[in-house]
Amino acid sequence: MFNKxxxxxxxxxxxxxxxxxxxxxxxxxxxxxxxxxxxxxxPPGKISINGSHKGDNSLSIPLxxxxxxxxxxxxxxxxxSQPGLALGITLLSLGIYLPFxxxxxxxxxxxxxxxxxRSNQFVVQVQADGHHxxxxxxxxxxxxxxVLNPVLxxxx
Amino acid sequence: xxxxxxxKRVVGIGVLSCMALFLLSACGTVEHKVNLLNNFTPxxxxxxxxxxxxxxxxxxxxxxxxxxxxxxxxxxxxxxAEGLLSSNATPxxxxxxxxxxxxxxxxxxxxxxxxGWGSTVLTIQSDLRQDGQMVGTVDAKRTVSVxxxxxxxAWMTVFDNLAGDVVEDLRSKxxxxxxxx
Numbered sequence: 001m002f003n004k005x006x007x008x009x010x011x012x013x014x015x016x017x018x019x020x021x022x023x024x025x026x027x028x029x030x031x032x033x034x035x036x037x038x039x040x041x042x043p044p045g046k047i048s049i050n051g052s053h054k055g056d057n058s059l060s061i062p063l064x065x066x067x068x069x070x071x072x073x074x075x076x077x078x079x080x081s082q083p084g085l086a087l088g089i090t091l092l093s094l095g096i097y098l099p100f101x102x103x104x105x106x107x108x109x110x111x112x113x114x115x116x117x118r119s120n121q122f123v124v125q126v127q128a129d130g131h132h133x134x135x136x137x138x139x140x141x142x143x144x145x146x147v148l149n150p151v152l153x154x155x156x
Numbered sequence: 157x158x159x160x161x162x163x164k165r166v167v168g169i170g171v172l173s174c175m176a177l178f179l180l181s182a183c184g185t186v187e188h189k190v191n192l193l194n195n196f197t198p199x200x201x202x203x204x205x206x207x208x209x210x211x212x213x214x215x216x217x218x219x220x221x222x223x224x225x226x227x228x229x230x231x232x233x234x235x236x237a238e239g240l241l242s243s244n245a246t247p248x249x250x251x252x253x254x255x256x257x258x259x260x261x262x263x264x265x266x267x268x269x270x271x272g273w274g275s276t277v278l279t280i281q282s283d284l285r286q287d288g289q290m291v292g293t294v295d296a297k298r299t300v301s302v303x304x305x306x307x308x309x310a311w312m313t314v315f316d317n318l319a320g321d322v323v324e325d326l327r328s329k330x331x332x333x334x335x336x337x
Contacts, residue, residue: 094166107185
């Protein structure tokens with residue numbers, strides 16, 4: 001009889017772990033994201049981003065923009081969100097809590113980054129004496145780092 | 157007959173413990189973390205200013221319930237209590253811009269009737285900025301999903317508790333100035 005107790009408990013815990021609801025979308029929001037931009041031009045020049053002077057010769061600067069993040073929630077039992085607490089209450093209540101612990105009482109949150117971005121285009125300009133201006137538009141889409149090595153054309 | 161008395165007593169103690177736990181405890185989730193970007197280390201005695209607070213829940217609350225203001229007040233109060241609130245005396249300043257991602261008022265009576273029903277939920281995400289540049293992020297969440305009479309007013313206290321979590325995390329990242337002897 002006593003051999004069956006651990007098996008029954010294990011089976012019960014397994015079944016309790018399945019007491020969750022499906023992930024449900026709860027809307028989205030835009031979260032600030034950064035991409036590190038490295039610019040090293042040949043020859044060295046004044047570097048501007050969106051018309052604002054940021055540095056001379058070489059530059060390493062984080063570009064800030066926003067990325068859409070989808071929020072999803074589901075209801076879970078304490079065995080999933082806080083197993084220690086669930087075990088503690090079960091022991092303290094001498095096992096009486098166990099059947100009730102199947103109730104999905106807690107809310108679990110998942111944040112999923114999407115491929116929608118906001119304010120993620122940056123115009124990079126490099127100016128050097130005796131050379132034509134160099135300009136490019138950088139589009140950030142969640143990269144950690146972007147490297148630009150512009151070569152400026154000498155004026156005739 | 158002799159064996160049933162202790163068994164009944166054990167079951168009774170179990171039931172009473174369970175009831176006491178449900179009645180008195182406020183069970184829920186507590187999650188919070190501060191992530192400093194690019195190995196940023198705040199200077200000693202850096203102050204924190206509560207910046208913009210936005211409601212990104214997509215919900216409209218009753219006119220008497222200004223969630224942005226409740227979070228702003230709670231953060232200001234906790235920062236002040238911890239000696240972290242920015243002032244003229246603080247040489248460096250971090251600005252904490254926050255978004256309320258989820259807020260559910262919940263209901264203590266519902267929680268008492270059925271755990272999980274009437275949960276109070278508050279989730280926020282904040283950006284930490286220094287001189288306009290983002291230097292870190294904060295994520296924090298609190299739920300009160302089980303409990304009875306003890307959880308009355310959780311719709312309000314959840315802001316204080318969550319602000320306490322955020323400030324605790326900030327305190328751990330900002331070195332304290334030791335008083336001069």
